[in-house]
C-alpha cells in the first residue's frame with residue numbers, strides 16, 4: 373500500500389517551473405532516495421509532500437489523505453510526518469528536552485510526563501540522553517541533527533522525510549547521522565530521503581529517484597539504478613558523484 | 617545680576633498650603649510613569665500583534681497592518697493627540713460622546729493621551745517586530761509547521777520568542793521614547809512631569825533648580841529602563857549551554 377502518492381505534480385514560482393509533471397510513490401516500509409543536481413527541485417518536492425509548499429497542479433496523498441483537499445487538516449497531517457532539514461532547524465531558544473516535547477504537548481496533547489518519557493527514550497535512541505538539558509547551540513552539528521531526528525520520532529510519525537540531512541555536516545559527523553538513519557530504515561520506517569550519500573542508498577534504499585530540471589527523470593529499483601541508469605544525465609551525475 | 621540658588625525651594629510649601637513643591641514634582645512623575653507604562657503595554661501588545669499580521673500569508677490582514685503603520689507613523693504626534701482628545705468624542709454616537717465630555721477632565725486627558733501614545737508607539741513596535749520576524753531563517757517556520765504546530769502556535773512558541781530576542785535593543789529605545797513623548801500630554805492639560813516643572817518655575821522663580829530636578833528625574837527613569845532591559849536581555853540571551861539540574 374502506498375504511504376505517499378505523488379501524481380502529476382507541477383509547481384511554478386511565477387514563470388519558473390520548479391516541478392513539472394512529477395509522479396511517484398513511496399510504499400509503506402519503503403526507503404526511497406531522491407538525488408539530482410543542485411536546483412533540480414528535490415527540496416521543493418519533499419516540502420510539497422507535507423504541504424509546506426503549495427502545488428498548482430496534480431495531487432499528493434499521504435496515508436490516503438489528499439493534501440490539496442481544503443478539508444484536510446494540514447497541521448494534523450504534518451504531525452504524523454516527520455521531517456528532517458539540511459540545517460537541523462532545532463529551536464535555539466528551547467533546550468534539547470523542550471525541543472523534543474513541545475510538539476508532543478502542544479500538538480498531540482500528551483501530558484508533560486508522557487512527553488518527557490517519550491522524548492528521553494528517543495534521545496537515548498540517538499545516543500544523546502546526556503545532552504537533554506543543553507541548548508542546541510552547545511551541540512555539534514552531528515548531535516543537532518540527531519536531536520532533530522529524535523524530535524521527529526517523538527511524534528510517532530508514520531513516515532519520515534529527509535532533506536539532505538548530512539550535507540551541512542563536517543565529514544567526520546556524517547556517519548553518526550547516517551547510522552541512525554540506517555537503523556531506522558532497517559526497522560521498517562517509511563522514508564523519503566533527499567541525499568547524495570550513495571553509500572546509504574546502496575545499503576538501505578529500495579528505490580532511487582533521479583531528478584533534473586524539476587522532472588523525475590529516473591525512478592528505478594536500487595539495483596537497476598546503480599547497475600545501468602537508463603538516462604544519460606543520471607549516468608553522468610552518478611559518475612561525478614561517485615568519483616568524489 | 618546674579619542668580620540666587622535655593623535648593624530649599626523644594627521643601628517649601630505650595631501656595632495651596634498642602635504639601636511641598638517636591639510633592640508637585642512627584643505627582644508629575646507619577647502621571648508620567650502611569651501614562652508611559654500604560655501606553656507601553658498597549659504599544660507592546662498591539663504592536664506585536666500588528667507585526668505578526670504584517671508577516672502572515674493572508675494579504676488582507678497584512679495590508680490592514682501596513683495601513684495602520686502608515687497612518688500612525690506619518691501623522692504628527694501632536695495632531696494625533698488633538699484628534700483623540702477633541703475630535704474623537706465628536707465622532708462617537710451622541711450619548712457616548714456627551715458622557716465622555718461630562719466626565720472628569722483629568723480622566724479624559726489621561727485616557728486620550730494613553731490611547732494616543734499607545735497607538736502611536738504600536739506602529740513603531742510593529743515595524744521592529746516585523747523586521748525581527750523577517751530576519752529569521754525560513755527554516756524555523758518550516759520546522760515549527762512540520763512538527764504539526766498551527767501557524768498561530770508557530771508564532772507563539774517559536775517565531776515570536778526568537779524575533780523578540782533579536783529586536784530587544786530597538787524595543788528598548790522605543791520604550792525610552794514613550795517617556796519622552798509622554799510630555800505631549802501637557803498640551804491637552806495633563807500635568808505630568810515636564811508641565812509640573814514648568815509650573816514650578818512659574819510659582820517659585822527658581823527655574824534652574826526646577827529644570828535640573830526635572831531633568832534628573834527623566835534621567836533616573838532612563839537609567840531604570842536601561843537596567844531593566846539589560847536584565848531582560850541577559851535572561852533572554854540564547855543559551856549555549858545550561859548546567860544539568
Ligand SMILES: Nc1ncnc2c1ncn2[C@@H]1O[C@H](COP(=O)(O)OP(=O)(O)OP(=O)(O)O)[C@@H](O)[C@H]1O
Nearest residue numbers: 385388390408409410411412413414415416417536
Ligand atoms: N521561493 C522561491 N522562489 C523562486 N524560486 C525558488 C524558490 N525556492 C526555490 N526556487 C528555485 O527552485 C529551484 C529548485 O529549488 P530546490 O531547492 O528545490 O532545489 P534542490 O534540488 O533542493 O537543490 P539543492 O541540491 O541545491 O538543495 C531552484 O532553481 C531554486 O532557485
Ligand SMILES: [Mg+2]
Nearest residue numbers: 414415416536
Ligand atoms: Mg535542496
